[in-house]
Amino acid sequence: MPVPAPLPPEILAPLRQQLRCNFPQLDQVFPDCMTEARILLSETGIRDYLEGASLICRIGRGFEPVLVYLEEMPRVAADLGEETLALVSQTVWKLSRSPNGKAILPFLQSIAEAARRLASAELLTRYTAMILDFMERTTGSIHGFHTTIPSPSLPDLLERIPYLLSQLTCHGLRNWLDYGLRHYADHPDRQRDYFSLQSADSRAVLQRERHGVLFVDHERQLDLYLRALWQERQTFVPYSDAFDEPRKPLPYFDALGVRIPDCYDDRDGVAGIDRYRALLAHVAAHLRWSGSLVADNLSPFQRIAVETFEDCRVESLALREYPGLRRILLALHPTPAEDACDPERESCIRHRLAMFSRAVLDPDHGYRDPNLLDFVARFHAELAEGSSSTQAIADLAISYIARTRRQQDLAPNVHFTDTEVDYRDDNRHLWRYIEQGDEEEAFEERKPRQADDVETLPPRHYPEWDYQSKTYRPDWVSLYEGLHPSGDPAHIDALLDKHRMLAKRLKQILDLLKPQQYVRLRYQEEGSELDLDVAIRSLIDFRGGATPDPRINMSHRHDGRDIAVMLLLDLSQSLNQIPDGCSQTILELSQEAVALLGWAIDHLGDEFAIAGFSSNTRHEVRYQHIKGYGEGWDDQVKGRLAAMEAGYSTRMGAALRHAAHYLEARQADKKLLLILTDGQPHDIDVDDERLLIEDTHKAVQELDQQGIYTYCINLDSHADEYVRDCFGNRFTVIDRVERLPEKLPQLFMALTK
């Protein structure tokens, strides 16, 4: 680029006067900055530019912010519009009016990159607003009115902005910031960890918000793709290329599965999902057609040539099968220019191979190198007969290397431009090594690891609904299912005996409920009664000369009950209370009620299971199995019921989801989930009262979609405040807890009548 002529002093001097700033260093850079500014900016723009610089000079943070502003802003203003000049200087001014002086320089340094990524003045405005909002929410205050403590994480955040914007859209950045602010606003150390991308959830949320086609959302499609087009079944192991900066991981596959990137952006007109498919097609082609070779006898150059040739071979075979793939592969494969690499100064080995690969794939490649053309022809001739073989193509590759070898191939500066084919794997499957290595440990025998003795069921993870961000927190809750300890079954029998009067009354109702509904079956040729309507119609047909329908009878049949019930018991600490006007704890009353209900449902013959739950933070939700669908109402079940104990908290959503997964597997027509609780969902690691209520509500909605009817029986007389938010209209509040044993079975029968 030609260096523009320096400005004459008569133009420079008035401009220098407009910039009210007296740092001595300024005079050295001022002429250069103004030369650039005059090329890029209009008259007004220059005025705004100098005013902005004066403003930044006045904040008293030394010369460096002024310098960054002077250097970066003409380019930004030229690209996004001159209103950004004032926007940036005003934002810096606002930052300087807060205790966050340290963040000013990183902010200014982030502007150039942010402008390049966001590419519009509107988005840049939104970005600065986001930063100011962030500052406001993280800057601490003492006694509530003067903000005095600087934001702990703002400088760290600003330093990472270029990286963040390369991964996230403006909207994604907003979500990522919101998540961090919501969870770590009052915890400076964790806040810093989160916003400097140190903590695990920070990275996890970042992954989730990335732009492009995410693997997690498309895993099934990819699985279907392999099955349908290649009859392959592979495990996918996603890796992230977002964090390993020094060395980019490549896709590969081995016995444990296919490692694929967790996210693909659309590129060169190829949708992200099609990039995944191209990668899988390549892998599947290797699986189908590639053999393996001994690596020890080949030099590194020979090996990379063999790999490229083999890649080309399997791709050509895949294209024979699916010619439509060529469009995608052509778009993704780089097109190295023939004279891009100077063989006298750089190592052109990769460039030569990439050209070969392009020439095989693209019939209109237009390369003129005779060696290249010769080998492309030999390659096609080799494949003309059939599918050839890995060994045969390796021989061709080695002779290609021998023919085109140059002295400079060994040079350290390898030409990389346009030589990377990112849908290809790293070909580690191609090589067999005779010698494992010289390291000592290679000779030691590996001891097989002892498998840990498994005593409890492994935890199941359930998501939790975050109503503020309207997203699920993935795998948030760990649920441990276990068998409820056993007690003395005679205790339950005694309870039933105590309520035998009630049981007698219930039995009358039960007998009425037992399956005996009649369903009319019409249009029967033979039946128990004449169906007059049809008979008359037939007679009319007959009189009219048409063929009468002979199915003029009807009969009846019994319609059975087909209900599967799950009773979920809240076993939290509060059950140990003795409510006013009672002599028993809620736990004891529940026990009696459940015993009666169990007896009643057993009598009715419906499918029936009981489980209890309690929670101790999201890491430990306990789900205790009391009765399964396969078990009868026997002593074992009664024993577990007799040993019921209360403790810990009520994290209802996860328990509902877990209970639902059992209920879902039942075949019954109607599925009913009864939940017996004495209070609102609550856990000790949750400060926000609404959170678990909303999560429960979400869980109920999910269950609805699975065709499970959820019904809550609440023993808390203040339940009206929240129970409707969780369960809609499907709840009953039992105010007089002492009547629970009587109410519960009645309620059940009313529900299922």
Place this chain on the structure above:
Amino acid sequence: MRAVKRQATHPPHPPHPPRATMSIDTEQYKVSQEPFYQPLDNEIALYEAAYRRRLPVMVKGPTGCGKSRFVEFMAWRLGKPLITVACNEDMTASDLVGRYLLDATGTRWLDGPLTVAARIGAICYLDEIVEARQDTTVVIHPLTDHRRCLPLDKKGEVVTAHPDFQLVISYNPGYQSLMKDLKQSTKQRFSALVFDYPPADLETRIVATETGIAPELAAALVKIAAAARNLKGHGLDEGISTRLLVYAANLMDEGIAPREASRMALVDPITDDEDIRSTLHHAIDAVFP
């Protein structure tokens, strides 16, 4: 295209019911033109052997793989009349056997298709037999063992089957539920021929011959079908049938672009699952360059 089930289904109440005493026009049940049938194995010889001994035959296989076409072809080859009954849930035993009708002067008996077939010595083909209720299917029992007769209990007559009479049923074991299965006592009266979608080269030939499209296009269609059949059990209940391939080929023969024809005839009818649609659409794009 000729309808795959070209042989008219026997109507339950024909406009001019043949009386038992009247002679029946057997010609109407004959298959007049040779249906195109591509043998896959030696099923023709097997069927002929079964017919020589008048063994009842069951043809099993997924939908649209050519079961009905095979039966039609065999009827043509043997020169026997073919009476097809499409079974359904509402069908009663009298729909098969026959019934009394009220007449101005009293009642008269009307033979059902099974009785007609037994009288005239036709091949009686009960299509999708499991769709009929189990109490209906038992009426075929006496015809399918050594007795070879059909008692008409309402009429008080025992029809002895014509020496040429044979019973064939078809049955798709794929999508039937637990409730819809044949009784063991029914199953064990039949010899069975198992059909499946033909191998790729034969299926290509079938599609090409049936519709007259170029063999390369037919081969591409067969490749798409293979992709879909790999997904059976992973969201698809049935793969793409040969019949659908023929539909797609017909659309292409009408001048519709291959991709659109394939989407219309092969993908959209069989699935509503977005992931599967996307995968199959990709398969179509991959197969047609």
